[in-house]
Amino acid sequence: MPNALWTNLASLFRARTPLAKVLADLPLFADLTTQQLEEIERIVHLRTYRAGEVIFEAGDAGVAMYVIVAGEVKIVLPDESGEKNRELARLGMGDLFGELALLDASPRSATAIATTATEAAAIARPDWMNLIERRPSIGVRMMLPLSRLLAARLRMANRPPSDSESDDAGEDTV
Amino acid sequence: MNAVEKARRNVWWPIVLLALVVGLVLYLVRGSLSPLVLSAIVAYLLNPLVDIGERHALPRWLTITLLYVVIGGLIVLAIFYLMPLLFDQLHEIQQRLKTLWPLLPGYLDAIVEWVNARIPAFRSFIEEPQLGSRIVNTAQEWLTRTLEHTPALLTKALSNLVVVLSYFVMVPFIAFFLLRDGRQFKRGLIALVPNRYFEATLSVIAGVGESVGRYLRGVLLESLTLGLMATIGLLIIGLKAAIVVGFVAGFMNLIPYLGSIAGVVIGCLVALSTGGNVIGVVIVFAVVQFIDNWFVQPIILSRSVRLHPLVIFLAVVFGGTYGGLLGMVLAVPLSGAFVVTVRTLREGLRPPVYSSASAG
Numbered sequence: 230m231p232n233a234l235w236t237n238l239a240s241l242f243r244a245r246t247p248l249a250k251v252l253a254d255l256p257l258f259a260d261l262t263t264q265q266l267e268e269i270e271r272i273v274h275l276r277t278y279r280a281g282e283v284i285f286e287a288g289d290a291g292v293a294m295y296v297i298v299a300g301e302v303k304i305v306l307p308d309e310s311g312e313k314n315r316e317l318a319r320l321g322m323g324d325l326f327g328e329l330a331l332l333d334a335s336p337r338s339a340t341a342i343a344t345t346a347t348e349a350a351a352i353a354r355p356d357w358m359n360l361i362e363r364r365p366s367i368g369v370r371m372m373l374p375l376s377r378l379l380a381a382r383l384r385m386a387n388r389p390p391s392d393s394e395s396d397d398a399g400e401d402t403v
Numbered sequence: 404m405n406a407v408e409k410a411r412r413n414v415w416w417p418i419v420l421l422a423l424v425v426g427l428v429l430y431l432v433r434g435s436l437s438p439l440v441l442s443a444i445v446a447y448l449l450n451p452l453v454d455i456g457e458r459h460a461l462p463r464w465l466t467i468t469l470l471y472v473v474i475g476g477l478i479v480l481a482i483f484y485l486m487p488l489l490f491d492q493l494h495e496i497q498q499r500l501k502t503l504w505p506l507l508p509g510y511l512d513a514i515v516e517w518v519n520a521r522i523p524a525f526r527s528f529i530e531e532p533q534l535g536s537r538i539v540n541t542a543q544e545w546l547t548r549t550l551e552h553t554p555a556l557l558t559k560a561l562s563n564l565v566v567v568l569s570y571f572v573m574v575p576f577i578a579f580f581l582l583r584d585g586r587q588f589k590r591g592l593i594a595l596v597p598n599r600y601f602e603a604t605l606s607v608i609a610g611v612g613e614s615v616g617r618y619l620r621g622v623l624l625e626s627l628t629l630g631l632m633a634t635i636g637l638l639i640i641g642l643k644a645a646i647v648v649g650f651v652a653g654f655m656n657l658i659p660y661l662g663s664i665a666g667v668v669i670g671c672l673v674a675l676s677t678g679g680n681v682i683g684v685v686i687v688f689a690v691v692q693f694i695d696n697w698f699v700q701p702i703i704l705s706r707s708v709r710l711h712p713l714v715i716f717l718a719v720v721f722g723g724t725y726g727g728l729l730g731m732v733l734a735v736p737l738s739g740a741f742v743v744t745v746r747t748l749r750e751g752l753r754p755p756v757y758s759s760a761s762a763g
Contacts, residue, residue, distance in 0.1 A: 271586070271587075272586070272590075274590065274593055274594065274601070274605075275594075276598060276601060278598060282598060283598075283599075284598070285602060289602065290602070290606065291602070292602040292603075292605045292606045293601075293602055293605060334606075351601070353602075353605045353609070354609075355605065355606070355608075355609030355613075356586075356605075356609075359454075362454065362458070363454050363457045363458050364457070364458070365458070
C-alpha cells in the first residue's frame with residue numbers, strides 16, 4: 230500500500246522535535262501552522278551556554294530574540310557602578326526574552342545571564358525580517374501575538390509602583 | 404573594571420587573527436577562486452528573484468531551475484541571433500577599412516607638406532620622404548592584423564574548451580546550491596561562532612550580505628542601462644555596428660568610467676572608417692554619460708559605495724595583473740564589496756553603548 234507508506238513517511242518527518250514543541254507552546258507562535266513553524270525552526274540558531282555565561286549585556290545592540298529550550302536564565306540590571314547587579318527576573322524553559330530586538334536595533338536595557346547550563350533558541354531580526362518578506366502569512370500571524378506581548382509588557386511597566394514587589398517585574402522589558 | 408569588561412576590550416584580536424587566516428587561505432587557493440567568485444556574484448544577483456518566487460509559493464529549486472532555463476534560452480538566442488550580427492558588423496568594418504586605407508597616406512603627406520611649408524624648422528625633424536605613408540603602413544599593418552585576428556582570437560578563446568566548459572558547468576552548479584541552501588550554509592557557519600560574538604556576527608553578516616548584493620546588482624543594472632542607451636542612441640544616428648559598440652560600452656562599464664570612453668573611441672573609429680557621423684557618436688556618449696551620472700547612478704547606486712577614481716584605477720590594474728580581463732572586470736565590484744564589508748564590520752563591532760538614558 231503506497232498510501233500507508235507515504236503517510237508513515239510523512240508522520241516520520243512531521244514528528245515534532247523538542248525545539249518545535251517548545252516553540253509551538255509559545256503564545257507568539259500559537260497562530261502558526263505546523264508548516265509555518267518549521268519555517269521558523271529553519272531560521273533558529275540553537276545556542277548552548279555554560280552556567281554563569283553572559284548571553285547579552287545591557288548596552289549591546291540587540292539583534293536576536295531568545296527562547297529558553299532548557300535551563301534557566303536571569304535578567305539583571307547593572308548598577309551605576311557596574312559592580313552590583315539587581316536581579317529583575319528568572320526565566321525557565323519556554324520563556325522568551327529579548328523580543329524587542331525583533332523590531333529594532335536599540336541597545337539591550339538589561340543583561341541576560343545563564344544560571345545553569347542552558348540551551349536557547351535565538352531568532353535574529355534580519356533572518357526574521359527576511360522570512361516574513363518571503364512568507365508574509367507568517368508575519369501576519371505573528372504580528373498580533375507580538376503586539377499583545379509588547380502591550381502586556383508596556384502595561385506592566387506603566388503600572389504605578391504602589392507595591393514594591395511589582396516594580397522589579399515591570400522592568401522586564403529586555 | 405570587572406573581568407567581563409576586560410574580556411570585551413580584547414574583542415578585536417581574534418577577529419583580526421581570523422581575517423588573517425582567511426586571507427592566507429584565500430591567497431593559497433587563489434588559482435581556483437574565480438569560478439567561486441563568479442558563482443557568488445550570480446547567486447547574489449539572482450537571490451532576490453528566488454525570494455520573490457518563494458513569496459509566491461514556488462520552491463526555491465523550481466525558481467532557480469526556471470531562471471536557469473530563461474537565462475540559458477537568452478544565451479542561446481544571443482549566440483544564434485546576435486553573434487552572426489556581431490561578426491557581420493566586424494567584417495563590414497574590416498572591409499571598409501581596407502578601402503579607406505589607401506587614401507590615408509595621401510592625406511598625411513599633404514599634412515606633412517603643409518607643416519613643412521609653414522614651419523621650416525620642422526624640416527630637420529622630418530627629413531624622410533613619404534613619412535605619412537610609412538606611418539600609415541605601420542598602423543595599417545597592425546590594424547589589419549588585429550582585425551583579421553579578432554575572429555581568430557574569439558575562436559581561440561572558445562577553443563580553450565576545458566576552461567570555458569568548466570565555467571559553464573561549475574558556475575551554475577555552485578550558484579544553484581548557494582541560492583538554494585545559502586541560508587543553511589550561513590547557519591552552519593554561525594553555529595561555529597562563540598557566544599560572545601554571536602549577535603555581532605549576525606548583524607555583520609546580514610549587513611554585508613545586503614550591501615554587497617545591492618552593490619553588485621546596482622553595478623550590473625547600471626552597465627545594462629548604459630549599454631542599452633548607447634545602442635539606442637547609436638542606432639538613431641545610424642552608425643554601422645551600433646550594436647557592437649553599444650554592447651562593448653555596456654560591458655566595459657563594469658569598470659567605471661571606461662564604458663563611455665571605450666564607446667567614444669571605438670564609435671569614432673567606426674564612424675571614421677564607415678563614413679558615419681563622428682560628432683553624433685560623441686554627442687550620443689556625452690548624453691548617455693550625462694543621463695548615467697545624473698539620473699541612473701543616483702537612483703541605482705544611491706545607498707551603495709562610491710569608490711575614489713584612484714582606487715578604481717589601482718583595483719583595475721591589480722585585477723588585470725593577477726586575473727587578466729576577468730580580473731579587470733571583477734576588480735571593481737570586488738573592491739566595492741570589500742569596502743562595504745569593512746564598513747559594515749566597523750559598524751557592527753563598535754563598542755557597546757552604555758547610556759543610563761536607554762536603560763529601563
